Amino acid sequence: IWVAGTYPQPSEAAMPGRRAGNIARVRDSKGGRSTHDRQPMLLRWFDPDPAAPFAVLTQRWGVAALTTDRYVELLPPSRWILLTVENWESFVATDYTGCQDTIIVIYTGGNPAEATISALGSLEPVPVRALHFGDYDWSGLVIFRRLRAVLPTIELYVPEDIEALIHKFGNPGLIEGQMPLGEREDDSDAVREVIRHISRYNAGLEQEIVPAPAITLPLGNPL
Template sequence: MPDSLAKHLSTLLQGKRVPVSNISARDRKKLQSLFATEVLEEVRIGAGRSVRLCDHPALLVYAKKYYPSGLEKEVRLDGSPRSSAIAHLRDAKKTSATDAEILTLRAGGNVDILSKNGRLLPLTEWCNLADVAAVRLDDASQWAGSGVMAIVENLEVFFHFEKIGFEADLIYYAAGRLSERALRWLSSPGMQSCQIVHFGDYDPVGVDEYLRLKKACPGRVKMYVPDDLEKLLSRYGKAELLEDSKAILLRLRNNRDKTTRYIVSLMDRYNCGLEQEILLAF
């Protein structure tokens, strides 16, 4: 019989949600520390509630601690052979090969700014051909850079970044929250000449990620805030974005960062948050 907790962890690590009704009281107790540390979060989805993942690296550590041989040995996945193979591959990579990750990048202009061991990465040439490029990041990587880097939370904005009209030398797709490895890289000596602009959702999670990045790279991080943010948020905001992150919002209200205070004041005034994809609409 499959381990129910392992099955839930596997589902969450694939980026999927787990309905609260599917989690037994026993498994809920085991997960309690992950809720307390905001690795997991309970959110309302339609008429029900689900659990979603907020901190992928932290959940990986938890999974490897309790399932050292890998989640895939504990879970029997149902479905077509192809979907099962994909699911197993994702789990296998994330539980047994966590010593590296992929940086998904786009060139923002005609100047290459990343180098390794003194050799310039021909990112502009790659992106002129394929639009998107990827490089390996591990703990031994010595990627160095300068110029302006835009760190983008969501995929659609990453693909159509030029529609925003912001000039950046490099565009990095964060896919939600940055890993601890990525933060170590961005704060490394070779990246000290790189200015960073965070493009995230205008909700508690997006602002919290900006502050996390700012703490790791002091003096080099800003959050992109359009001049008409209040107008956009009041018209197109979603109350669910606050409902899902009450604990984070409560913590943000005590933060003294100027940008944070401004965005939090708008969220409180209009009782909603705003997804960053709205930046592509006008």
């Protein structure tokens, strides 16, 4: 009885999001769907009000941060724009100083954890516009689809010259080992376009070669 209680069988469910539970279940801290129930959220906050708390932190330290269980502390204004960015270099290069509306840029760190996805989908008020800026490969599209599952209005940022960029800078090695994707009925035109170009050139494109989006409001008024 003592052995069974101390060393659970692998069939027993792990404690959600806790590495100790994963170790007890399969002797591997990373052996569950989620290894942490709290994840860091790194962000860059740009605001017309330079005294906005997270804007001050961004200006002083380059980034601001909180954990996903405290997303309610973000307190975005009634009118704000969300930009999620997959890779670090592109994230820290974003600069929307002088914007007319609040822009919150959140670093996904590659494929975001479930806790991060859940927090992004729970932010209130919802953004007036949401965009995702990531790699143009199969994995990048998977990340976008995961985000869209909780943020139905999020758009995939695709530059106008995406085909020329993939043709010139695309890397076949980038998609090696990645599962190719087919078009889905709910895919946007932007997603379908990227799928076509990846398939045509058999190559993916890393986002660092693409400048960050010049964000505009839904009515087309530039910030």
